[in-house]
Each structure stands twice: as C-alpha cells, then as structure tokens.
Amino acid sequence: xxxxxxxxxxxxxxxxxxxxxxxxxxxxxxxxxxxxxxxxxxxxxxxxxxxxxxxxxxxxxxxxxxxxxxxxxxxxxxxxxxxxxxxxxxxxxxxxxxxxxxxxxxxxxxxxxxxxxxxxxxxxxxxxxxxxxxxxxxxxxxxxxxxxxxxxxxxxxxxxxxxxxxxxxxxxxxxxxxxxxxxxxxxxxxxxxxxxxxxxxxxxxxxxxxxxxxxxxxxxxxxxxxxxxxxxxxxxxxxxxxxxxxxxxxxxxxxxxxxxxxxxxxxxxxxxxxxxxxxxxxxxxxxxxxxxxxxxxxxxxxxxxxxxxxxxxxxxxxxxxxxxxxxxxxxxxxx
Amino acid sequence: xxxxxxxxxxxxxxxxxxxxxxxxxxxxxxxxxxxxxxxxxxxxxxxxxxxxxxxxxxxxxxxxxxxxxxxxxxxxxxxxx
Numbered sequence: 243x244x245x246x247x248x249x250x251x252x253x254x255x256x257x258x259x260x261x262x263x264x265x266x267x268x269x270x271x272x273x274x275x276x277x278x279x280x281x282x283x284x285x286x287x288x289x290x291x292x293x294x295x296x297x298x299x300x301x302x303x304x305x306x307x308x309x310x311x312x313x314x315x316x317x318x319x320x321x322x323x324x325x326x327x328x329x330x331x332x333x334x335x336x337x338x339x340x341x342x343x344x345x346x347x348x349x350x351x352x353x354x355x356x357x358x359x360x361x362x363x364x365x366x367x368x369x370x371x372x373x374x375x376x377x378x379x380x381x382x383x384x385x386x387x388x389x390x391x392x393x394x395x396x397x398x399x400x401x402x403x404x405x406x407x408x409x410x411x412x413x414x415x416x417x418x419x420x421x422x423x424x425x426x427x428x429x430x431x432x433x434x435x436x437x438x439x440x441x442x443x444x445x446x447x448x449x450x451x452x453x454x455x456x457x458x459x460x461x462x463x464x465x466x467x468x469x470x471x472x473x474x475x476x477x478x479x480x481x482x483x484x485x486x487x488x489x490x491x492x493x494x495x496x497x498x499x500x501x502x503x504x505x506x507x508x509x510x511x512x513x514x515x516x517x518x519x520x521x522x523x524x525x526x527x528x529x530x531x532x533x534x535x536x537x538x539x540x541x542x543x544x545x546x547x548x549x550x551x552x553x554x555x556x557x558x559x560x561x562x563x564x565x566x567x568x569x570x571x572x573x574x575x576x577x
Numbered sequence: 578x579x580x581x582x583x584x585x586x587x588x589x590x591x592x593x594x595x596x597x598x599x600x601x602x603x604x605x606x607x608x609x610x611x612x613x614x615x616x617x618x619x620x621x622x623x624x625x626x627x628x629x630x631x632x633x634x635x636x637x638x639x640x641x642x643x644x645x646x647x648x649x650x651x652x653x654x655x656x657x658x
Contacts, residue, residue: 261593261596272591272593273592273593275591276591276592384611386611386614387594387596387608387611387612387613387614387617388593388594388595388596388611388612389592389593389594389596389613389614389617390614390616390617392593393616430616431620431623432619432620432622432623435619436635437635438635438636438638440636440638440639441615441635441638441639444615444638444639444640445615447640448608448614448615451609452614479635
C-alpha cells in the first residue's frame, strides 16, 4: 500500500482497488455509504421463515437437505448447528473433491457427518479435466461479470459454480427440497433463493457462456443436466438457504465449538480457507490479474456488519503467501 | 428512461455492477454484456422487493422479463399495480 492509498474509514476497502471510490468528505467507500444494516425485525422474519421451512419439509424423497460441506470451519459448524436445531432433518452432505481439498478437510467432513448422523457423499469429477478448467479460469480475463470479481476469484467462482450446478441437479434427482450453503454474510446478501425450472435453465446457460469464454470445451461435465430439468415436473423447485444470514456469524466462536467437537485445523497457512489448497493460489492469481483481493469485499462486508474488526480484516487481506505453496499448486495443476 | 429504470441503474452503479460504465441502454442484455450474473440478479430482485414493497415471483425471473432494464422495470410496474 502506498502513501496515496486511502482506506475506507469504516471497512477494509481502499482507493487502490479498481472500482472503489472513497468519498473525500465522509472518508467512506461507496459500499459503506450505501449500506443499510439488516433490521432486527427483518432478521427475526428470516429466522421464522427458516424455522417454518426446516420444521416441516416436504417429504418427497430420501433427504430433506443437501448440504454443501467443504470440511472447513463455516460448513462444518453449519452442519452441526443445522442438526442441533433441526435434528429431524435428513441431510445429505456433499463434499466436492476438486483435486485440491486437504486430507484433513476430508477427515473433518466425514467426522462431522458421523457426528450429526448425516449421509456423506464425495462428489468426484474427472481430475484431469478439472485441473485444465482451473488453469483456463486462471488464464481467463473477464469471463465473469464485473461484480463477480469482488465476490470471489475467477478460479473460486468457477469451482463454486460447478458445485451449485451439480447440487441443484442432485436435488432434482433425489427430490430434495433444500440446498444449504454456508456462505458468510459477507459473501451473500440473500438468505433464501427459490430456483424454478426457467431460472435453473437460465443459470445453466449463464455458466455455460462463462465457461465458453474461458475456453472450456467439456462444459456438460460441469453443468446441470438440461434433460433432468426438462423432464422434472413443471412445479419443480429447489430452495437454496444461506443460514448465516439468519444465525449470528462469529467465525472464532465457530472454530472453538467445532474444535471441541473434534474438528482438526489443517496446515494450509491460508487465513481465508481451512479446506482448499487452491484458494491461496486463486487469490494471488486474481490479484495479479485485476488488482483485487478476492476476499476484500467479503471481509469488508463482515466489518461493515460488525461481525469482525477492521484490523482483523486488514491483517487477513495483507497476508502474503509462500512461494513454495504457490509452486506446489502450480506443479499439481500442471500434472 | 423511466424512474424505475433509473433507480435500477443507480442500484447497479452503487453496488459496483457497472465496472466504470455510467449508463446502459434500456434494451441491452444485462447478463450477456457481463453486467450481472445469477447472484447479482438475485441481489437486484431482493433490492426491488424491499424498495417497491412487492413480491417478485421466481417464475417471472426469466431472460424475457428480467434481462434488460426495460424488461425489469416493466415487470416491477406490473407487480406494483
């Protein structure tokens, strides 16, 4: 950071980041200036809505919930909390093996499935094709819309999109009404998203176009199956739920709680991920391409909401990654 | 451009969706020109629902209704009635 760089008075965004403007009068970035905190009433409304949904899910298939389980802090805690609050829920926890998940994260995910009596499923796709896709995402520029660059790195956006596509497909196949993602309140703003058939087709088309821009040829492997969408009943709906927009978000507390329950911290030396080895590489790649730290928006939103302190966010965003770790990921990508 | 389109444009600007652009043609596809993706779309829906006190049924969120400023503002106007 240079002497000319101005950091927002409230959050961790700074004037050096493309697209961020700091108002000279208020000292605030445009996101802080336009920020309206979620009212207590609204939060209570969300809590009641989630309670209603989870207390009596439509029993159409074998499961009530598909949980995206990475084995990291947030999703491990979310699975535990979900089953604590709604013990009757039949959960299928899906861990996506993107080829870079740490062994510890696999063990953590399985341990938490046993603990919560959830069904564990490891989603595996062709590793060679996945590596090629991640390399294409790393080399690509502007495959995702402007704002997506603040939300996540191109590599992580690709990985997350694959997970979403595959989980929606699984939900249709298994007639599971809900998918739970443990996104932080900095990563998403909408607690409940109902996917109808036309919307599923639309998000499939959008991701297909994004992958095409990246030069990915084997796209059907990553997309939800259009025939599955088409053949499903007209009223087919899948609801995505983000429980951290309803529950309080306190990562330190989550970590303490899950460690007590047997979760093990992996040796990743990445303050932003406790499960994926690719994450640090993806952050660096994104920063090199766009001069945007892919966690800056998330961390700043958490500061704005009062979930973490600004100093903590600044520290996270200024952590440097070891060359050895970067080279190791590159070596694995090139295998 | 009607008031709703202007409001949407302002939302997109203030939330960083326009990537430096200041204006948008009302008939231009927001998804194909890379302004917005599915997650951004849902943020916009959330904003419109709270700003205009309407409920936007998911079945109307299709490329025909929700991919241009003109289409979105027309949808909002119909739901406000």
